[in-house]
Amino acid sequence: MASKEIHVVATFKPKADKIDDVAKILAESAANIHKKEPNTLRFYLLRPKKGNELIAVEKYADAGALKVHGGTEYFKAMIGKVTPLLAAPTDLKICNFVTGFEGRPSKL
Amino acid sequence: MASKEIHVVATFKPKADKIDDVAKILAESAANIHKKEPNTLRFYLLRPKKGNELIAVEKYADAGALKVHGGTEYFKAMIGKVTPLLAAPTDLKICNFVTGFEGRPSKL
Numbered sequence: 497m498a499s500k501e502i503h504v505v506a507t508f509k510p511k512a513d514k515i516d517d518v519a520k521i522l523a524e525s526a527a528n529i530h531k532k533e534p535n536t537l538r539f540y541l542l543r544p545k546k547g548n549e550l551i552a553v554e555k556y557a558d559a560g561a562l563k564v565h566g567g568t569e570y571f572k573a574m575i576g577k578v579t580p581l582l583a584a585p586t587d588l589k590i591c592n593f594v595t596g597f598e599g600r601p602s603k604l
Numbered sequence: 605m606a607s608k609e610i611h612v613v614a615t616f617k618p619k620a621d622k623i624d625d626v627a628k629i630l631a632e633s634a635a636n637i638h639k640k641e642p643n644t645l646r647f648y649l650l651r652p653k654k655g656n657e658l659i660a661v662e663k664y665a666d667a668g669a670l671k672v673h674g675g676t677e678y679f680k681a682m683i684g685k686v687t688p689l690l691a692a693p694t695d696l697k698i699c700n701f702v703t704g705f706e707g708r709p710s711k712l
Contacts, residue, residue: 547697591650596649599707
């Protein structure tokens with residue numbers, strides 16, 4: 497039976513001088529998510545060594561958890577604050593898990 | 605002190621009819637990595653619901669672990685098998701962790 501879990505990879509494209517500001521806003525989001533969204537199972541932010549992007553790696557227990565995430569006041573506030581700081585729209589990829597291991601120790 | 609860990613997000617762009625073949629080859633890679641690379645702390649494959657891509661989310665204990673990964677025979681064999689099945693070069697992002705939580709339960 498296919499898993500109900502939903503994975504998201506979101507690539508933010510801040511304006512050249514705004515990447516630290518965007519990272520700070522997303523860090524606030526991460527703290528809210530960690531505290532208030534028990535069914536958001538993973539939410540971390542990566543900064544590629546090259547280029548001007550921030551990548552959020554996310555995992556939700558199910559479609560309901562993703563819906564809760566997108567409906568929160570702090571999510572809407574984050575979008576409001578971040579959007580003017582972006583050079584291009586965020587690349588949002590909603591994904592299914594294919595294979596692999598998500599951490600150690602772990603069964604494959 | 606900044607973490608030595610290295611995160612990678614690699615987006616594969618298979619030819620339209622080859623995505624399942626690429627997924628299968630990468631699944632073999634994941635099994636090898638899980639078994640033979642104890643310092644590769646995360647390697648899983650996601651398939652966006654839209655488009656024709658596969659995204660590998662990866663985490664290495666340090667630069668040495670990433671080097672070991674890239675030097676293995678099965679990695680080179682995977683590259684050899686996958687490359688002819690791709691429509692465009694793989695988008696490889698080598699990243700630093702910024703913030704967030706990688707799983708539950710977890711401290712932020």
